[in-house]
Amino acid sequence: MSRVLVPCHVKGSVALQVGDVRTSQGRPGVLVIDVTFPSVAPFELQEITFKNYYTAFLSIRVRQYTSAHTPAKWVTCLRDYCLMPDPHSEEGAQEYVSLFKHQMLCDMARISELRLILRQPSPLWLSFTVEELQIYQQGPKSPSVTFPKWLSHPVPCEQPALLREQGLPDPSRVSSEVQQMWALTEMIRASHTSARIGRFDVDGCYDLNLLSYT
Amino acid sequence: MLQEESDLSLIIAQIVQKLKGSNLYSQLERQAWASLQRPEIKLESLKEDIKEFFKISGWEKKLQNAVYSELSVFPLPSHPAAPPEHLKEPLVYMRKAQGSWEKRILKSLNSMCTELSIPLARKRPVGEQKELLNKWNEMGTDEPDLSLFRPVYAPKDFLEVLINLRNPNYENGDSLSFRTHLGLIQVPLKVKDIPELKECFVELGLNIGQLGIDDSTQVPPELFENEHVRIGQKVLAEQDSAAAQQYIRQGSPTALRAELWALILNISSQPEDVLYYEQLKTNVIQHDLLVDSLIYKDVKLTASNDDYYFVFEDYLYQVLLCFSRDTSVLSHFAFNSASPPKSYIRGKLGLEEYAVFYPPNGVIPFHGFSMYVAPLCFLYHEPSKLYQIFREMYVRFFFRLHSISSHPSGIVSLCLLFETLLQTYLPQLFYHLREIGAQPLRISFKWMVRAFSGYLATDQLLLLWDRILGYNSLEILAVLAAAVFAFRAVNLMEVTSLAAAEKKNHLRELKSMYLDDIVKIHGLFWLF
Numbered sequence: 001m002s003r004v005l006v007p008c009h010v011k012g013s014v015a016l017q018v019g020d021v022r023t024s025q026g027r028p029g030v031l032v033i034d035v036t037f038p039s040v041a042p043f044e045l046q047e048i049t050f051k052n053y054y055t056a057f058l059s060i061r062v063r064q065y066t067s068a069h070t071p072a073k074w075v076t077c078l079r080d081y082c083l084m085p086d087p088h089s090e091e092g093a094q095e096y097v098s099l100f101k102h103q104m105l106c107d108m109a110r111i112s113e114l115r116l117i118l119r120q121p122s123p124l125w126l127s128f129t130v131e132e133l134q135i136y137q138q139g140p141k142s143p144s145v146t147f148p149k150w151l152s153h154p155v156p157c158e159q160p161a162l163l164r165e166q167g168l169p170d171p172s173r174v175s176s177e178v179q180q181m182w183a184l185t186e187m188i189r190a191s192h193t194s195a196r197i198g199r200f201d202v203d204g205c206y207d208l209n210l211l212s213y214t
Numbered sequence: 215m216l217q218e219e220s221d222l223s224l225i226i227a228q229i230v231q232k233l234k235g236s237n238l239y240s241q242l243e244r245q246a247w248a249s250l251q252r253p254e255i256k257l258e259s260l261k262e263d264i265k266e267f268f269k270i271s272g273w274e275k276k277l278q279n280a281v282y283s284e285l286s287v288f289p290l291p292s293h294p295a296a297p298p299e300h301l302k303e304p305l306v307y308m309r310k311a312q313g314s315w316e317k318r319i320l321k322s323l324n325s326m327c328t329e330l331s332i333p334l335a336r337k338r339p340v341g342e343q344k345e346l347l348n349k350w351n352e353m354g355t356d357e358p359d360l361s362l363f364r365p366v367y368a369p370k371d372f373l374e375v376l377i378n379l380r381n382p383n384y385e386n387g388d389s390l391s392f393r394t395h396l397g398l399i400q401v402p403l404k405v406k407d408i409p410e411l412k413e414c415f416v417e418l419g420l421n422i423g424q425l426g427i428d429d430s431t432q433v434p435p436e437l438f439e440n441e442h443v444r445i446g447q448k449v450l451a452e453q454d455s456a457a458a459q460q461y462i463r464q465g466s467p468t469a470l471r472a473e474l475w476a477l478i479l480n481i482s483s484q485p486e487d488v489l490y491y492e493q494l495k496t497n498v499i500q501h502d503l504l505v506d507s508l509i510y511k512d513v514k515l516t517a518s519n520d521d522y523y524f525v526f527e528d529y530l531y532q533v534l535l536c537f538s539r540d541t542s543v544l545s546h547f548a549f550n551s552a553s554p555p556k557s558y559i560r561g562k563l564g565l566e567e568y569a570v571f572y573p574p575n576g577v578i579p580f581h582g583f584s585m586y587v588a589p590l591c592f593l594y595h596e597p598s599k600l601y602q603i604f605r606e607m608y609v610r611f612f613f614r615l616h617s618i619s620s621h622p623s624g625i626v627s628l629c630l631l632f633e634t635l636l637q638t639y640l641p642q643l644f645y646h647l648r649e650i651g652a653q654p655l656r657i658s659f660k661w662m663v664r665a666f667s668g669y670l671a672t673d674q675l676l677l678l679w680d681r682i683l684g685y686n687s688l689e690i691l692a693v694l695a696a697a698v699f700a701f702r703a704v705n706l707m708e709v710t711s712l713a714a715a716e717k718k719n720h721l722r723e724l725k726s727m728y729l730d731d732i733v734k735i736h737g738l739f740w741l742f
Contacts, residue, residue: 049295054383089404090381090620094304096293124402126383132295173258200541200574206501208334208557208572210327211320 002139003046009036010133013118029121031055031129035114042072045108047136048099054128055118056087060099063113064106072112077104080119087122224291229284237486238280245273272453279455283480286459286686287610289549303551303619307381308626312551312618315375319578320555322366327504330362334557334572336502343499350495354518354527360511365581369663372580372616373398373656376626379618396648397633398655403620405631408638411693415685417463424464439467446470455480463684465677472593478683479606483599491598494536497574501539505573509534513584522672526591533587533601534579537608543575546609551619552576577613582660585667586612589675611688615663623688628662629655631692636699643703650710658695665691 015028037043042065060078078099084092101108114135120128200206233239246264249255255263268274292301303309327334338346349355377398380386384402395402406414418424442464449457450473458477466474476482498506513530517523523530537543547554554576562568587604594600614624621627636654637644647654661669665688666678681690699706 049293051295086404089402090305091404094306096296096300098293098295124385126385128383134295176258200497200539200570201501202559202568202570205559206335206337206570207560208570209560209563210324210334211555211557211572213317213320 003136004139006037006040006043006135006137008114008133008135009038010034011036013129027123027126029119031118031120033116033118033130033133035116035133035135037112037135042110042112043137044101045111045114045135046101046138048114049132049134049136050097050130051132052083052093052095052097053131054084054093054125055120055130056084056122056128057081057119058083058130059117059119060104061115061117062106062108062111063115064108065110065112074115075106077106077108079105087120088124221291225285228288228291229281232284232288233277233280236280237484238276242268242273242277245271275453279453279477279480282455298548301549302547302553305381305620307383308379308618308620309551311375311379313553315372315618316552316555319366323504323555323578326363326366332504332507334504338500338502342502346499350499350532352528353531354513356510358507358510360507360514363507363511365512365515366508366578368581369660372625372663373659376618376629379626395633396637396644397630398653399626399630399633401626401630403627403630405622405627405634406689407634411689414687415690415693417684418681443467443470446474450474450477453477459684459686461684462680466680468673471676471680475593475603475683476599479603479610481599481602481606483596483602487602488598491536491601494539494601495532497539498535503538503573505538505578506535508579509538509584512579512581516582516668517584517588520585520588520668523585523588523591523668526588529591529597529600530584530587532597533604534584536601537605538573538575538577538579540575540605541571543577543605543609544571546613547576550613550617551621551624552613552617577608580616582664582668585664589667589672589679592672592676610686611682612665614688615665625663628688628692629659631689632658632662632695635693635696639696640700640703643699643706646707652709654699658699661695661698662691666694 011034013031013033016030016032017026017028045062048060058078058081059076060081061074061076063072064075065072081099081103083095083097116130116133118128118130245268249264249267252267255267265274268277289301299309303312323334326332346353377400379399379401381401384400386400412419446461446467447470449461450470455477458474462474462478509531513527513534517530518527544554554571555573555578557570557572558565559568559570586608587600590600590604590607594603611623614621615628616625618624618626633644633655644654665682666675670678678690678694682688
């Protein structure tokens with residue numbers, strides 16, 4: 001299924017915290033990231049991909065137009081999706097994640113805005129966020145490949161009764177066998193082995209400089 | 215559901231791509247062509263008939279074993295947006311730490327090169343080549359002057375690097391709080407706790423028979439041993455890798471071990487493999503590498519001084535020197551956090567077409583490296599088979615013991631698992647050792663890095679390595695290390711310094727310990 005990247009504007013994350021951010025000792029455990037699509041009409045969301053950075057749970061809310069004339073409403077489409085099975089340990093902390101339309105709680109048609117709500121309950125991490133956020137909508141359907149008619153539907157031509165009486169094989173059977181052989185030869189021709197080379201020198205020479213630090 | 219299906223097709227595509235370049239593929243092709251002459255293969259049902267033929271003749275089983283082998287070794291395909299470095303190691307700070315560590319090793323090797331004025335690689339003159347070929351089977355009798363060479367690093371240097379590993383996003387406060395790790399490892403990797411270990415190592419439970427314990431003289435063989443041997447023979451007759459891996463979790467009978475390991479690692483000595491080994495031997499004869507001297511030095515310092523392994527000295531050279539020239543090992547760097555050192559042909563600095571890896575297999579041996587090979591010499595006597603087994607063991611398991619990664623079988627996770635087990639279940643001992651400045655990891659690190667080779671008696675060691683193969687994981691090393699401390703807890707509570715803890719016979723003479731003593735009385739069964 002093809003997909004098309006939707007240009008988006010990711011606003012800076014806002015921490016939700018009770019009390020004065022500057023004086024309180026604890027770190028915020030909830031962040032909100034707003035994503036807008038300034039130059040795009042409401043679209044159907046196909047996929048969201050991002051790189052996690054120590055976020056434990058993710059909720060997503062979308063602003064959706066249900067019908068042409070009613071104002072857009074905020075709907076929760078993903079609730080507390082777990083990115084880190086153990087928020088205190090590194091598992092899943094820097095993984096690449098994809099979320100698809102079929103994983104969402106509501107249908108993803110006519111989206112105009114996105115709000116990501118990130119939660120990290122563990123006090124061990126200094127910061128958390130998601131990076132490299134990319135939103136995709138469904139791309140145009142790939143054009144159907146048209147096979148030549150004779151390949152997919154051999155036209156049953158009239159069988160002259162004469163042939164059968166002479167004991168020759170049934171033409172439709174022969175044609176299907178030939179078809180299979182052709183397919184096999186095509187497959188063998190198309191495949192190529194990735195052979196191991198095994199040479200470590202360059203034209204027989206292995207006289208080296210010192211090792212490089214890159 | 216869609217996601218799982220597409221993941222599955224991706225895995226299948228990857229495995230097919232990998233197998234296409236293998237010997238098995240050409241063999242299957244040849245067999246398929248040859249089978250066309252058989253009367254039961256009909257043209258109209260060609261595909262099904264050939265599949266049936268493969269099933270009957272045992273080729274399907276070989277293919278199954280190859281697929282199972284690929285699944286065991288290769289990590290699952292990662293997210294399409296993830297760069298190749300992510301597959302090597304997902305955590306950025308660990309990648310950086312591994313990079314700095316490698317840079318230190320390269321600097322050390324380069325300075326050795328310039329100080330001793332010895333080139334990294336040198337083509338041998340014809341006379342020298344002939345001489346080496348003549349004494350190929352007795353390289354141990356050679357006594358080259360290795361006094362100026364020093365190992366590039368030893369396990370304790372590596373331990374210092376691991377101790378200093380820090381996650382920049384982690385609260386590494388100076389003041390003690392609930393967040394502080396009391397052990398040496400300060401990174402919060404996920405390690406299994408006892409209930410998870412119980413679930414994972416279910417075949418090591420008290421109610422299931424084990425070789426090495428339930429085949430001792432006091433236990434009549436009818437109870438467990440005979441049946442276990444019979445099943446082992448059946449598994450070998452079926453030539454099924456997955457069944458062998460499951461079977462070996464309860465230990466392998468000595469007579470069947472060599473074949474079982476070869477089956478699990480999917481090693482079958484074909485003429486092509488023997489030829490490949492001979493080609494590597496030719497490469498050793500033609501070029502002399504600085505790394506060879508490091509290998510010589512390591513063998514002389516470690517294996518040659520060991521009561522069990524000194525007889526195999528010549529084999530060790532034959533395997534390790536060839537290992538350094540084997541470019542097929544480079545493919546494992548796709549999922550190893552380490553990277554092979556790079557250099558250029560003299561005079562062609564910076565030109566990519568003259569870039570080469572050094573050594574050709576990208577692995578720089580450290581002090582004790584030869585101990586990975588030594589125990590295998592008891593099982594395999596034919597050099598090319600011994601070589602193949604060692605190479606497969608290295609690219610599946612041993613590389614994780616000397617590179618910095620977050621993998622559950624990586625050395626960092628093993629160290630953290632060991633410390634966590636000890637802290638949780640022997641808190642008094644842990645506290646006491648910490649107070650006298652003898653952090654337990656300082657003692658057990660060298661055991662785990664070498665997978666206990668040289669620290670356990672060989673028959674016990676091979677039983678341990680049976681379990682590594684059976685569970686496809688190195689976590690058992692950390693569990694055994696914790697069990698050893700538990701076994702000697704009473705004595706250890708009495709020591710007053712790190713040196714005393716190490717010197718006293720309690721821990722030094724691991725060799726006299728039997729796994730069944732440790733396991734039965736205190737160790738693994740204690741955990742359950």
